Amino acid sequence: MVAGISCRNSLNGRKGKRMKEEGHMAISYWSFDISWNKKKGEMTKMPIMCRAHDGSNGGKLDGVHFRDPERYKTANSRNTEKTKLQQPPSPATPFAAVSYDSDHHPTQNPTFFIDTHTHSPMSYFNRASKAIQVANRLNLGLPSIERRFCSNSRNNNRRDDNNSVIDLSQYPTDKIRNFSIIAHVDHGKSTLADRLLELTGTIKRGHGQPQYLDKLQKEGQNNRTIFRWRKTSLFCALRASTMVERERGITVKAQTATMFYNYELKKGDPSYLLNLVDTPGHVDFSYEVSRSLAACQGALLVVDAAQGVQAQTVANFYLAFESNLAIIPVINKIDQPTADPDRVKAQLKSMFDLDTSDVLLTSAKTGQGLEHVLPAVIERIPPPPGKCDSNLRMFLLDSYYDEYKGVICHVAVVDGSLRKGDKITSAATSQSYEVLDVGIMHPELRPTGFLLTGQVGYMVSGMRSTKEARVGDTLFHSRTTVEPLPGFKPAKHMVFSGLYPADGSDFEGLNHAIERLTCNDASVSVARESSTALGLGFRCGFLGLLHMDVFHQRLEQEYGTHIISTVPTVPYIFEYSDGSKVEVQNPAAFTANPKIRVVASWEPTVLATIIIPSEYVGAVINLCSERRGEQIEYSFIDTQRAFMKYRLPLREIVVDFYNELKSITSGYASFDYEDSEYVASDVVKLDILLNGQPVDAMATIVHKLKAQRVGRELVEKLKKYIDRQMFEITIQAAIDSKVIARETISAMRKNVLAKCYGGDVTRKKKLLEKQKEGKKRMKRVGSVDIPQEAFHAILKVS
Numbered sequence: 001m002v003a004g005i006s007c008r009n010s011l012n013g014r015k016g017k018r019m020k021e022e023g024h025m026a027i028s029y030w031s032f033d034i035s036w037n038k039k040k041g042e043m044t045k046m047p048i049m050c051r052a053h054d055g056s057n058g059g060k061l062d063g064v065h066f067r068d069p070e071r072y073k074t075a076n077s078r079n080t081e082k083t084k085l086q087q088p089p090s091p092a093t094p095f096a097a098v099s100y101d102s103d104h105h106p107t108q109n110p111t112f113f114i115d116t117h118t119h120s121p122m123s124y125f126n127r128a129s130k131a132i133q134v135a136n137r138l139n140l141g142l143p144s145i146e147r148r149f150c151s152n153s154r155n156n157n158r159r160d161d162n163n164s165v166i167d168l169s170q171y172p173t174d175k176i177r178n179f180s181i182i183a184h185v186d187h188g189k190s191t192l193a194d195r196l197l198e199l200t201g202t203i204k205r206g207h208g209q210p211q212y213l214d215k216l217q218k219e220g221q222n223n224r225t226i227f228r229w230r231k232t233s234l235f236c237a238l239r240a241s242t243m244v245e246r247e248r249g250i251t252v253k254a255q256t257a258t259m260f261y262n263y264e265l266k267k268g269d270p271s272y273l274l275n276l277v278d279t280p281g282h283v284d285f286s287y288e289v290s291r292s293l294a295a296c297q298g299a300l301l302v303v304d305a306a307q308g309v310q311a312q313t314v315a316n317f318y319l320a321f322e323s324n325l326a327i328i329p330v331i332n333k334i335d336q337p338t339a340d341p342d343r344v345k346a347q348l349k350s351m352f353d354l355d356t357s358d359v360l361l362t363s364a365k366t367g368q369g370l371e372h373v374l375p376a377v378i379e380r381i382p383p384p385p386g387k388c389d390s391n392l393r394m395f396l397l398d399s400y401y402d403e404y405k406g407v408i409c410h411v412a413v414v415d416g417s418l419r420k421g422d423k424i425t426s427a428a429t430s431q432s433y434e435v436l437d438v439g440i441m442h443p444e445l446r447p448t449g450f451l452l453t454g455q456v457g458y459m460v461s462g463m464r465s466t467k468e469a470r471v472g473d474t475l476f477h478s479r480t481t482v483e484p485l486p487g488f489k490p491a492k493h494m495v496f497s498g499l500y501p502a503d504g505s506d507f508e509g510l511n512h513a514i515e516r517l518t519c520n521d522a523s524v525s526v527a528r529e530s531s532t533a534l535g536l537g538f539r540c541g542f543l544g545l546l547h548m549d550v551f552h553q554r555l556e557q558e559y560g561t562h563i564i565s566t567v568p569t570v571p572y573i574f575e576y577s578d579g580s581k582v583e584v585q586n587p588a589a590f591t592a593n594p595k596i597r598v599v600a601s602w603e604p605t606v607l608a609t610i611i612i613p614s615e616y617v618g619a620v621i622n623l624c625s626e627r628r629g630e631q632i633e634y635s636f637i638d639t640q641r642a643f644m645k646y647r648l649p650l651r652e653i654v655v656d657f658y659n660e661l662k663s664i665t666s667g668y669a670s671f672d673y674e675d676s677e678y679v680a681s682d683v684v685k686l687d688i689l690l691n692g693q694p695v696d697a698m699a700t701i702v703h704k705l706k707a708q709r710v711g712r713e714l715v716e717k718l719k720k721y722i723d724r725q726m727f728e729i730t731i732q733a734a735i736d737s738k739v740i741a742r743e744t745i746s747a748m749r750k751n752v753l754a755k756c757y758g759g760d761v762t763r764k765k766k767l768l769e770k771q772k773e774g775k776k777r778m779k780r781v782g783s784v785d786i787p788q789e790a791f792h793a794i795l796k797v798s
C-alpha cells in the first residue's frame with residue numbers, strides 16, 4: 001500500500017502536515033530518499049529511508065523494503081538530527097502525495113505537490129516525476145498525476161489562525177473536562193451549546209445559524225444526497241439528522257465539540273480542553289443520552305426558567321446521577337417574562353436535593369450569566385480519571401458513515417493513548433484495524449495524529465460499515481490484553497414496523513435507501529420480509545415512534561422513496577402448550593396452529609413519568625386507565641404541578657398516546673418513559689380480511705378486551721379509504737377465523753341497459769343476469785387495490 005511518495009523531510013514538515021490535514025482520507029505517506037543518477041538517467045537509489053509518517057505498515061512491498069514502523073521512530077529522529085547537524089537540508093524538496101480511499105484505491109483526483117520556494121520549479125518537478133516513474137515501475141499503482149505547484153497549493157491551503165495545528169500533548173488529564181448538557185426537550189440545550197462554542201471562539205459569533213450543533217444543509221440530487229458543510233457546520237451534522245432536525249426543531253443525534261478555554265491563565269494560551277456533548281431531549285433518544293454520558297464526568301442540567309422541572313429533566317437527572325456525574329444545575333431562559341427562577345430552584349431542591357446556591361442563572365438567548373458556565377465546569381467537574389501509562393482502552397461512543405472518509409468513529413480514550421498508525425482490536429468483534437486518521441471535533445474534524453488519556457475525538461480505521469462499530473464497544477491495542485470497559489445501555493428496539501415500496505417494483509430503490517440510511521443510523525434493525533399484499537419489503541425495529549417517523553421522513557426526503565409502512569407493533573412473547581416460547585415482532589408471522597395452542601402471553605411495559613399542571617390530573621388519570629395503566633406514584637412537586645408514575649403497556653403508548661396526552665392537557669404535559677419488564681397479558685392476533693382473504697400487512701396484536709373496539713375502528717377506517725370497484729368488497733376483522741366486525745363496500749353498477757332502446761324485457765333480464773355472473777366471477781378473482789392512505793389511516797387506530 002503506497003499512498004504517496006516524497007523526498008525526505010517534506011511530509012514531516014509544514015507542507016506535509018498541511019497535506020495530511022487537508023482531509024485526505026486514509027492517506028499513508030511514504031517517504032523515499034531518492035537520488036537522481038544523471039549518467040543513467042534514472043533513479044538509482046531507492047529508499048534509503050522510508051518513513052511511514054502515520055506509523056502505518058512497514059514491511060515488504062513490491063521489492064521495496066520498508067522499515068518497521070516501531071524502529072522508524074528512532075531511525076527517523078537520529079536521521080533528522082544528523083541532517084540538522086551535518087547536512088543542512090536542501091531548502092526545498094519536491095513531494096507528491098496521493099490520497100487513497102478506505103479500500104486503498106487511489107481517489108479520483110490525486111494531487112501532485114511540488115515545493116518550489118527557492119529552486120526552479122521544473123527541476124524539482126522533474127525530480128519528483130522520476131520518483132513517480134520509479135514507483136510506477138515497481139507497480140506501486142500511482143494514478144495519473146495532476147500537477148500543481150506548491151506556491152499554488154500554498155495559497156489554496158492557507159489557513160487561518162483557527163486552523164493552526166493543534167497539539168493535544170499540552171492537555172494532560174487535569175486540563176481536560178468532559179461534560180454533557182442534559183435537559184427536557186426545548187429547554188435550550190442546543191442554544192446554550194452554541195453560545196459556549198461562540199464564547200470559546202470555536203465558532204464565530206453571530207454565524208447566523210442558530211443551533212450549530214443541530215444543523216446542516218442538504219442538497220438532494222435525484223436519489224443521491226450531497227451534504228455540503230456550511231461555513232459553520234459541525235462534523236456531526238454530517239450524520240444528517242438534519243432537515244428533520246430543523247423541521248421538527250429537535251435534536252436527534254448527540255453531537256460533540258472540543259473547545260479550548262483560557263481560565264485564570266494568560267491570554268492566548270489555551271489552558272483547558274473542554275469536550276462538550278450535546279444530547280437529544282426526546283424520549284426515543286434517551287439511548288443517545290446514556291451513551292453521551294458515558295464519555296463525561298459531569299453534566300449541565302438545563303431547566304427552563306418558566307416551565308420548570310419536566311419529565312425528561314427527571315429522567316436525565318437520574319441517568320446522570322446513576323453514572324456518578326457531577327451535576328451543575330442551570331436555569332435557562334431567565335429573560336422570558338414568565339421566568340420564575342426561584343420557583344424552579346425550589347423544585348430542584350425538593351426533587352433532586354440540589355443546593356440552590358449552586359444553581360447558575362442564564363439566558364442562552366441574550367447571553368446573560370453565560371460567563372459563569374465554563375468556570376463552573378472547570379471548577380466543579382472532575383478531570384477524567386484514566387491512567388496515562390496503562391494500555392489503551394477506549395469507548396466507541398458513536399459512528400457514522402462519511403461518503404469520502406468511510407466510517408468515522410467517535411471515541412473517548414479512557415486509558416493510554418491512541419495514535420495514527422496504531423493497530424487496534426475491538427473487544428466485541430475481535431476484528432483488528434489500523435488507525436488511519438485520528439483527531440478532534442473542533443467543531444469540524446481536525447486531525448491531531450493522536451488522542452491522549454481522557455480526550456474525546458474521532459478515529460477513522462477502515463471499517464466498512466457502521467455495523468462493525470458497535471456502540472459501547474471497547475477498543476484496545478492489538479497486541480495487548482485489557483479488561484473491556486463496562487458497556488452502557490444498548491439501543492433497545494421498542495417498535496417494529498414493515499416498510500414496503502409504494503411502487504412494488506421499486507424494491508431495489510428502497511433496499512438501497514435503507515442500506516444507505518442505516519449506515520448512519522445503526523440503531524435501526526432491518527430484516528427482509530415479504531407480504532402477500534405488499535410484496536417484498538423490510539421489517540424494521542426502532543427506538544420509538546418518533547425515531548420511526550424520523551426514519552420514514554428521511555427515507556422520503558433524502559432518497560425520494562415512497563413507502564408504505566405497516567401498523568407499528570411491539571415484541572410480544574407467546575408460550576405454547578408444548579412449553580416452547582416465541583418472540584413475535586411481526587403479527588403476520590404469528591399463525592394459529594390447532595396442534596399447539598397458545599397458553600400464555602406477555603407484553604413489554606414501560607415506566608412512564610408524567611408531569612402536569614394540577615388541574616389536568618383527572619383527565620390524565622382517565623387516559624392512563626383507559627390505556628391499561630397502573631399508577632405507581634402520585635405526588636406534587638410544588639403547589640401547581642403534579643408528578644405521576646405509571647406502568648403502561650408499551651403497545652398502548654406507541655400508538656398516539658403522546659399526542660392525546662398533549663391534547664387533553666392543552667400541551668402542558670411532559671412525558672418520559674423507560675422500559676420495564678414483560679408482564680402477562682391476554683393478547684390476541686387480529687386479522688383483517690378483504691373479500692375473505694387475510695391482508696397480512698394489516699394484521700395486528702391487541703389486548704383481548706380491546707379487540708372488538710379496535711376491529712370495528714379498523715374496518716370503518718378502511719371502508720373510507722378503499723375505492724368502490726365493479727364488485728362488492730367485504731372488509732372483516734377476525735380473531736382466529738371468528739369475525740368480530742364487518743363492513744361492505746357496494747359495487748359500482750355499470751348501466752348494461754344503456755344501449756337497449758325500448759322494449760324487450762327478456763333481453764334486458766338476460767343482460768342483467770350476465771352482469772351479475774360477471775361480478776361474481778370478478779369478486780372471486782379480482783384483487784382489491786388498497787391505497788397507501790388506508791395503511792396510514794390505520795396507524796392511528798389504538
Ligand SMILES: Nc1nc2c(ncn2[C@@H]2O[C@H](COP(=O)(O)OP(=O)(O)OP(=O)(O)O)[C@@H](O)[C@H]2O)c(=O)[nH]1
Pocket residue numbers: 183184185186187188189190191192211249250251252279280281282332333334335336362363364365366
Ligand atoms: N427566550 C429564550 N429562548 C431561548 C433561550 N434558549 C433557547 N431558547 C429558545 O428555545 C427554543 C428551544 O431551544 P433549543 O436550544 O432547540 O432546545 P433544545 O433543548 O436543544 O431542544 P431539543 O434539541 O429538541 O432537545 C428555541 O426556539 C430557542 O431559540 C433563552 O435563554 N431565552
